[in-house]
Amino acid sequence: MGDFANESIVSNSSGARCHRDTTVTHLVFPVLYTLVFLLGLVLNSLACWAFFHIPSTSTFIIYLKNILVSDFIMTLMLPLKILTDSGLGPWQLKAFVCRFSAVVFYDTMYISIVLLGLIASDRFLKIVRPFGKFWVQNLTSAKILAGLVWLFFLAISLPNMILSNKKATPQSVKKCASLKSQLGLKWHEAVSYICQFIFWTVLILMFVFYTVIAKKVYESYIKTQKKDNKSEKRIKGKVFIIFTVFFLCFAPFHFSRVPYNLSQTSTRMDGRLQNRLFVAKESTLWLAATNVCTDPLIYLFLCKPFVEKVLYRRVKTFRKTVHTSPKTELDTRLSPTES
Template sequence: MARNSSSFKLDNATLSLFQDVNTGIIISVIYMLVTAINLVGNGLSMWLLLFRTSPKTPSIIFMINLTLTDLALGTALPFQIAYQLQGYHWTLGTRTCSFVTLMFYTNMYCSILTMMAIGIDRYLGIVKPMQFRQTRKRKFNAVIGCLVMWGLVLSVLYPLMTTDLTFDIPELGITTCFDVLKKDMLPSMLAWAAFLLSMVFILFLLPFCVTTFCYVSVIRKLARDSKTAQKERAIRLAFIVLLVFTVCFAPNNILLLSHTVLRLFYKKSAYMAYKLSLCFSCLNSCIDPFIYYFASKDFRQKLRQILNLQSLSSMDLVATDHKESLYSAQCTFEGQEREHSKVSLMPTQTTE
């Protein structure tokens, strides 16, 4: 068990990874594109949600929380870009490394939990409308729900706040940030198991199962009804959300679990595949604003008004003060809803 970087030598496969310049450049370019689209798209989305959308329904509150996590990722990615372009060399100190890493993880798992909350909100509104209409203090519950999500994520990720996540590699003359983890980051193998399983099962797998159940139930419910254009759009959107959730978040978390098990017990590694999966997880933050546009008539109308592109179609000329949600033909109660799926950056090598 390594206590410091000078007492442990990395294997050749790991050293080769840090010397792979082409992969680092490719990942950096992808992150640059993600950052640009993220900040522009989510910045505009946040402005519309905060200042141009009223009233603030539970769905809007969840969407604001989700957009906030996307923007957090967008502001953190430039640090990762600089780190990659410098050949995996971190120069901003241990506290900044811990802060940026925590921001990445918090973004990913808060996005996943928020998507679950949106899925539950839609499930209740579409599949259980009578019970849902009787619910009181929905806005208050949504705000409390967002606070609980952040509290849960931060409690699971607490070790990242109290640990030096940098690691010196003298033979390469670099200092990594959260790419090589010391075993003594946690006091025992049991603590490592609890940390890993909490991230993968509590913060990913359980929300994924709940989200899948909710959207599959919504699709089945809408499929039994008449085929209006609005309902068909809702069904297509539900499929897209599940697809994005699966493509963006599932590979990253599965590879995180696989890599850690391989590293700890079999002296092998799946780190390169894991590193590449981070790119897919970040793409989620770019897709969200486009999902808003195609999912919500109100959001679409507000954006077109800003860009002076107001449609002359009869569908887009419906008065905006009704604040129709995506499922307004199915639900008679308030329901402006925005679709999301998001993520962030993760760790990786565990020293022997």
């Protein structure tokens, strides 16, 4: 599903070999991924606690909970990537990463991509047709759609794990492709194209959705300008946080993969340009991984029950610390049962 691991010496399709500077991948990126892991673990653990106490009363919350599970799994895959990229782990761990955890890493990334697309469509329908109800807007449909997303990516990723069945050795694990059978290589290529298609489809649909939403928000802004309702303007403007997070995290990686994939098959591309494209691809992959830290922004800005639950906990903790008396009006309003 993702790109194969690269050796320090690579060859293009003409057989020309060029040395790859591994300083960035062995030193810089492990540090950057460690920061993402620590921050992602804290934020997603807090989000898990909050959402555990929030009932699934809307399609939006159902999709957010599924994104949270996906992000949490992706976060747990990062230490394995850090150890293997830095060269600190044994070669057997690299074999495990090639066969399983790298597949899960990319799997969860694309699950998040599709779920963010579903959230965008949900916001689109609620803004364009605030009083209408489509079948996709009921809770059962949302749960079925989220379940189908998980099943689809599980179905296409399992062969990637099963068909990485060649014997692992200290030499062969340097390149994950060496562990794949011929059918495994073809399946991997097919899944890469499928995932590219999924991303570009979601991106185009989100662009269309938010173009229409922007038009509606602008029309509403003109209507409310005389009333000077700043609160309402802020609320409507916040819906764009989803597209912003999606585009900043995932678009650079998919833009860079196009020339990078071409560099792997080009007969005339020199090693220096190949190395630059490799660093660009790795840099944007790290940016895609930061999605596990930016998704909580969606919870914070758009999910009122989440904000109320987290804020209520902080108020409660503060009151215990200063030994204040009975519930105040603020406590009552912030109570999760009032969400």
